Amino acid sequence: MNAPSSRIAIVDGHPLFVEGLTQKIVATGEMExxxxxxxxxxxxxxALEHQPEIVLINMEISGRGAFTLADELARRLPIARIVFLSDDxxxxxxxxALRLNAAGVLLTNDPTDRLMACLRTICHGGVAFSxxxxxxxxxxxxTKKYVVKVADYLASLTGRQTTVLRHLVxxxxxxxxxxxxxxxxxxxxSHKYRIMRRLGIHDRVELARYAIREGLALP
Known part of the structure; x- marks a missing residue:
């Protein structure tokens, strides 16, 4: 039997999902x-120690945040392709995610066969989305790139600003x-000031209401 050809890492705080996904990936015999x-x-x-080719990152991950992590990996481990996971x-x-040149955005509630098909596409150098x-x-x-059809003005925030906003909320x-x-x-x-100025919001209560309405609040 040939050795798995693609080295994958999973950064996700949901143990049952991670366990199930890991089993499915290994079962393909094509990825590890x-x-x-x-x-x-x-x-x-x-990631810096094991140098995976593909890193799956849940957008809700704790710590420095998914986008800050992806940005650091792009600078320090450019061989790794980033795929974001999210429920919605x-x-x-x-x-x-698109500005960070993600190789894909996959929904965690997708059927397993669909997730595996997307991962195979990414492993072969393509991009894939649910x-x-x-x-x-x-x-x-x-530009040969995908963009959000109707991006709201929250999209003007950087990944780091978005992470700061979610923690403040x-x-x-x-x-x-x-x-x-x-x-x-x-x-x-400084980030807090720039966020509020960019969104036209003047106090933290209003900022919290806005972020919750837009689905940016951390669980």
């Missing part, structure tokens, strides 16, 4: 799971966000 991690900090450390991504999350995600995208021939203090994201308190304050 080199590690799993329940948070983004451990995910980064193990908002437009702003899809937009950020059917419900694809309906919200359009392909631009001039959860009720984390600037000091707590600073520690979680390994950034200075001054940097977090």
């Amino acid at each position: 799971v080199v590690f799993t991690a329940a948070d983004s900090d451990r995910g980064l450390r193990l 991504p908002t437009d702003v999350f899809l937009d950020e 059917a419900d995600v694809m309906e919200r995208l359009e392909y631009q021939p001039d 959860r009720g984390d203090s600037v000091k707590e966000v600073s520690k979680t994201m390994s950034l200075s308190e001054r940097a977090i304050e």
Whole structure:
């Protein structure tokens, strides 16, 4: 039997889902799971150690956040292709995933055969999206990239700003966000100011209501 050809990592905090997905990937005989991690900090450390070809990252991952992790991997482990997992991504999350040149966005509730088909496509150098995600995208021939059909103005936020916003909405203090994201308190304050200015919001209560309405609140 030929050895698995593609090395995959899973960074996701849902153990039952990770266990099931790992079993299905291994059962294909075409791919292997080199590690799993329940948070983004451990995910980064193990990715640099094991150097997987494909990293599956849940958009809801704890720690520094999915997009910050993806950005760091792009800089420090450029061989890795990033695939985001989500149960129902908002437009702003899809937009950020595409801006990070994700190889795919897959829904965690997709049928197993569909997930495996998408992973095979990605393993062979292609891009793949769940059917419900694809309906919200359009392909631009001039740039040869997919974009969100109707991206709201939350999409103007950077991935790091989105992560800061989600932590603030959860009720984390600037000091707590600073520690979680390994950034200075001054940097977090700066991000908070820019987020509120960009969204035209003037206080934290209004910011929280807006983020919850847009589906950006952390669980």
